[in-house]
Amino acid sequence: MKQSRRMLVLRAVIEDYIRTQEPVGSSTLAREYGLGVSSATIRNDMAALEDEGYLIQPHTSAGRIPTERGYRYFVDELASVVRLSAAQRRAIANFLSDSVSLQDALERSVRLLSHITGQVAIVSGPSLAKSRVRRIEIVPLSTTTMLAVIITDAGSVAQHTLSLDVTLPSDRIMDLSDEINRVCINSSLSAAAGCIRRLAAVQDLREMSNFAIKLARTVEAMANDERSGQLYIAGTSQLAHQQPTEDLAPLFDALEEQAVIMRLMNNLSQQNGEVGVAIGSETKTPGLMSSAVVSSGYGHSMVDQISADRSADADRPDNDNYRQDAPVAFVGSIGPTHMDYAATMSAVRAVARYLTELIAQDDTGWS
Amino acid sequence: MKQSRRMLVLRAVIEDYIRTQEPVGSSTLAREYGLGVSSATIRNDMAALEDEGYLIQPHTSAGRIPTERGYRYFVDELASVVRLSAAQRRAIANFLSDSVSLQDALERSVRLLSHITGQVAIVSGPSLAKSRVRRIEIVPLSTTTMLAVIITDAGSVAQHTLSLDVTLPSDRIMDLSDEINRVCINSSLSAAAGCIRRLAAVQDLREMSNFAIKLARTVEAMANDERSGQLYIAGTSQLAHQQPTEDLAPLFDALEEQAVIMRLMNNLSQQNGEVGVAIGSETKTPGLMSSAVVSSGYGHSMVDQISADRSADADRPDNDNYRQDAPVAFVGSIGPTHMDYAATMSAVRAVARYLTELIAQDDTGWS
DNA sequence: ATTAGCACTCTTGCTTCAAGAGTGCTAATA
DNA sequence: TATTAGCACTCTTGAAGCAAGAGTGCTAAT
Numbered sequence: 001m002k003q004s005r006r007m008l009v010l011r012a013v014i015e016d017y018i019r020t021q022e023p024v025g026s027s028t029l030a031r032e033y034g035l036g037v038s039s040a041t042i043r044n045d046m047a048a049l050e051d052e053g054y055l056i057q058p059h060t061s062a063g064r065i066p067t068e069r070g071y072r073y074f075v076d077e078l079a080s081v082v083r084l085s086a087a088q089r090r091a092i093a094n095f096l097s098d099s100v101s102l103q104d105a106l107e108r109s110v111r112l113l114s115h116i117t118g119q120v121a122i123v124s125g126p127s128l129a130k131s132r133v134r135r136i137e138i139v140p141l142s143t144t145t146m147l148a149v150i151i152t153d154a155g156s157v158a159q160h161t162l163s164l165d166v167t168l169p170s171d172r173i174m175d176l177s178d179e180i181n182r183v184c185i186n187s188s189l190s191a192a193a194g195c196i197r198r199l200a201a202v203q204d205l206r207e208m209s210n211f212a213i214k215l216a217r218t219v220e221a222m223a224n225d226e227r228s229g230q231l232y233i234a235g236t237s238q239l240a241h242q243q244p245t246e247d248l249a250p251l252f253d254a255l256e257e258q259a260v261i262m263r264l265m266n267n268l269s270q271q272n273g274e275v276g277v278a279i280g281s282e283t284k285t286p287g288l289m290s291s292a293v294v295s296s297g298y299g300h301s302m303v304d305q306i307s308a309d310r311s312a313d314a315d316r317p318d319n320d321n322y323r324q325d326a327p328v329a330f331v332g333s334i335g336p337t338h339m340d341y342a343a344t345m346s347a348v349r350a351v352a353r354y355l356t357e358l359i360a361q362d363d364t365g366w367s
Numbered sequence: 368m369k370q371s372r373r374m375l376v377l378r379a380v381i382e383d384y385i386r387t388q389e390p391v392g393s394s395t396l397a398r399e400y401g402l403g404v405s406s407a408t409i410r411n412d413m414a415a416l417e418d419e420g421y422l423i424q425p426h427t428s429a430g431r432i433p434t435e436r437g438y439r440y441f442v443d444e445l446a447s448v449v450r451l452s453a454a455q456r457r458a459i460a461n462f463l464s465d466s467v468s469l470q471d472a473l474e475r476s477v478r479l480l481s482h483i484t485g486q487v488a489i490v491s492g493p494s495l496a497k498s499r500v501r502r503i504e505i506v507p508l509s510t511t512t513m514l515a516v517i518i519t520d521a522g523s524v525a526q527h528t529l530s531l532d533v534t535l536p537s538d539r540i541m542d543l544s545d546e547i548n549r550v551c552i553n554s555s556l557s558a559a560a561g562c563i564r565r566l567a568a569v570q571d572l573r574e575m576s577n578f579a580i581k582l583a584r585t586v587e588a589m590a591n592d593e594r595s596g597q598l599y600i601a602g603t604s605q606l607a608h609q610q611p612t613e614d615l616a617p618l619f620d621a622l623e624e625q626a627v628i629m630r631l632m633n634n635l636s637q638q639n640g641e642v643g644v645a646i647g648s649e650t651k652t653p654g655l656m657s658s659a660v661v662s663s664g665y666g667h668s669m670v671d672q673i674s675a676d677r678s679a680d681a682d683r684p685d686n687d688n689y690r691q692d693a694p695v696a697f698v699g700s701i702g703p704t705h706m707d708y709a710a711t712m713s714a715v716r717a718v719a720r721y722l723t724e725l726i727a728q729d730d731t732g733w734s
Numbered sequence: 735a736t737t738a739g740c741a742c743t744c745t746t747g748c749t750t751c752a753a754g755a756g757t758g759c760t761a762a763t764a
Numbered sequence: 765t766a767t768t769a770g771c772a773c774t775c776t777t778g779a780a781g782c783a784a785g786a787g788t789g790c791t792a793a794t
Contacts, residue, residue: 025756040768043757061756061775101514101526139502139518147468149516150504150523157516159468159524236603237619252604392787407737408789428744430789 005072008035010054018338023063033201058099068280068337071292075277075341082342084350090349098359102155103124106232109331109351114235116347119335122261123351126154126299126329126359127229128222133184133192138177138215143167146211148218150189154299154328154359156230160218162212176208180215183251189223229329230257242336246290252286255334264288267328269297273343275352280337287326292337294344296352297327299359331355374440375402376412377421381441385705390430393407393708396596432565434503434648435704438659439563442644442708451707451717463725467520472725473599474717476698481602483714486702490718492597493666493696493726496590500551500559503586505544510534515585519555521666521695521726523597527585533574543575547582556590598625602624607701613657621654621700623688631655636664636697642712642719659704661711663719664694666726698722 012033016024030039045062049055054070059318066074084092095112099105106123114121131152139147146162160241179199184192193216233255239248247262260267262283268276275296283293331352333344379400383391389679390678393413397406413431416422422436433441451459462479465474473490479707481488498519501701506514513529551559560583567579600622621627635643642663669733698712698719 019778024754027756038768039406040770041766047758049759057757059775061758061773099530105527134508135504135506137502137504137516141501147518147522149504149518151516152512154509155514155528157524157526159470161468162523172692237616237623240607240614240616240619246458249607252607256601256604359379390787394787405737406787411736413791424788426744428742429789463746605760 004034005037005161006045006048007077009042010066010070011048011077013046013049013055013064014070017065018340020291021338023058023065023327025063028063053302054078063144066338068282071279071337071341072177072282075279078342078345082346083216084346089350089354092123092354096354099358102157103230105355106230109355110232110234111332111348113333115237117335117344118335119238119333119338119339120233120235120255121331121333121345121355122265122295123331123355124262125230125232126152126156128152128156128158128189129224129324129329130188131156132186132188136177136180136192136219138173138185140173146173148215150219150222152172152189153186157224160222162211162214164214166207166210168208168211172208173211176212180212190221193220193223231262250287250289251291252287255286257287260285264293265295265330265332268293269327270334275349277341277345288334291334292335292339292341293332293334294339294341294348295330295332296348296357297330298352299328300326300356305336328359329355372402372404373412374444375418376409378438378441378444380413380416380422380431381437384432385707387575387706390425392430393528396428397682412690425635433650434706437506438646438655438704438708439649441638442646445709445712449713451713454509456494456717456721459721459726460519463721469524470597472722473597476722477599477601480698480700480714480718482712483699484702484706485602486605486700486711487600487602487622488698488700489632489662490599490698491508491629491632492523492599492723493519494523495519495523495556495592496692497695498553499553502551503544503551504556505540506584507537511527513540514589515582517586517589520554521554525589527589529578529581529585531578531581535575536577539575540578547579556586558586560584596629598629616653617656617657619654621652624654627652632662632699633678633695635660635662635699636694642716644708644712655701657704658701659706659708660699660701660729661706661715662697663709663715665696665719666695667693667723672688683714695726 009029012029012035013024016028016032026039029035030037030040035042044302049070050057050064052155053067054073055064056067058065061128083089089237092112093277096105096108099108106125108122110123112121113123131154133150134153135151137151138147139145141161144164144167146164148156148160148162150160152158176199180196183195183199187195196212196216196219200209200216201213236252236255239251264278264283268278270276275294278288278293278295280292281287283291331348331349335344376396379396379402380391383395383399393409396409397404400539402409411714413422416437417424420434421440422431423434443613447550450456459479463475466475469492477488477490479488480490484551486677495517498521501520502516502518503517504518506516508514508528511534513531515527515529517527518527519525523657528722543566550562550566554562563579563583564585567576567583567598603619603622606618631650632646635645637643642661644659644661645655646659647656650656698715700715702711
């Protein structure tokens, strides 16, 4: 009973602080929240909560504000993420439905998410490493330069220029291109690189083999490029709008460090389908010490689909680093530690769901 | 003589203010700059300059700061943009030279420019409307969905999904694709749309013609899409670093309004090769009232190349909206009105030059 | 046309002060 | 033992007052 009320107090403090952003005192709590005890009692509880590290007071004679630990408890208690209402979900689907390409869909998604949460939103494009090749095109830019365009099953398009020392006849390139596409389709990028390399060795390619090797190296590089999944960020202006409680510079710096953000969000969205939350120092990122990150993976590789097609395609080597159910990309939102966690988590989840559908759906495409 | 010294004083005030960011008084001026007159004389000049609208004093008893008009005069006087030193230019070329694709080059460019100027940098990808088609690929995503990938001579890649109501045999699509590429190559996008549309009518395409028409519409839409040239922005964090003299929110808002920025920069970079400067209200953009924009076009369509190839290719209709020497995209930097104009203009110019070379160079490609 | 000198104006930083909010502790109560 | 009333104490916040400093405008002299 006692323990229980203490936590109710904690919850009340946090809710109030999230609303008002001001240190909350015992009397406010006693008045506004129906705790049925006097302010003095609450004072005792708050003192205890402070001892336990859930609350802190900015100065001797002010109300209390939650600590990182406080928020963590609060978020953990928030176990069941409230689903958005059907209407809200429909609105999202509606807004995103007439996207015209994957990029377009992702751009809309960040903007939408940022708008819903009123915070910074981040969406990554599907990681190339975790996608399958749908087509590899080789477009001559000049006699000695080729543009390799790789289209993945997630709908993303990556490009890379290759320059050669020799001039190659275009029909031979076409042939090679056809051959590559025949062999590589539906392999992961790293597997495809292997295919191409093998092709370079086996076939009677003569002057082409050099080119093929270069191409293989390129594809491999793409697969391993950590920041391969393009990052979309929106809503940085929202940051400038909140009264500058503190210095925003480090936060902005962090946002420009794409690699850092990428790693952070990826870690956070490991277990699929669920939204992850990192609060303050949990982000292990200098600029985010007073921010929280809410993120979810999306685009889990469809399990049955994979295994079905694994057995079908004998050409594909086993060293594919697919992890079943590992998300292919992520979507998230970054805000102050005193953000509205419930709302943010719901929104992130909803957008993630939508994007997952969208990607899995490439049998029907974007309408 | 008198007129001349007044303007020297103006120049000195502006230079000092750009350095220190603090209102500059007559005594400082007399001491630090070798004007050879007393502070009282300078006071008179400053009073005159204030009457003429070049200077203003924030409060009765403070130094003077430049007005918009002051900056304008200053910038106009700065006629000859200082070229960067050979070493600096080499450093730029060096940093950008191992770009691996157009996107990559553009991303590096913004980051670099932002780093050099210490301000926000913006680079647009080549506008599709002003580029020529190098290749149009049609990749089936499913039986009823096609991904159209358009590759332009500037090296940019645009994509768009098309969904159909009927299933089309893939070999027929290949044929159509070949035909389209045969006819459209080297046309502008809008011309290509026309080609495809004509193809749809003339050929015995049967069930394909519907698809072709859809494709034509898509290509046309891409050509007309104002924001088609993707926008790259870097260095927003720099904004947060300068002491917040004033509210940054509107500035951030403006930066997120891609369409607005796009239009502004485009207008500013009309006359090619030269950098344009818009100061404060000259930008006609609410959020930029105390910012200045320095921008330059890049990637002028190479004049002779165009005309040569205009006569050669009889298939291309005349309604191409090429304007000789009109830039294809732009690069610029945004900073406070008290920025270091000379340095910023030099940097913008250097990067623009480099990018122009890069694009024109698609006969040699990225090294 | 320039300059020295001087009175005047404003900002800026500091200190003081009173009001208000909130706490911690003690002693009384159920 | 858990709760509560009461009270002294602490600390922030805002206003007000004040002295120092910077810079100007004006006048009179060169």
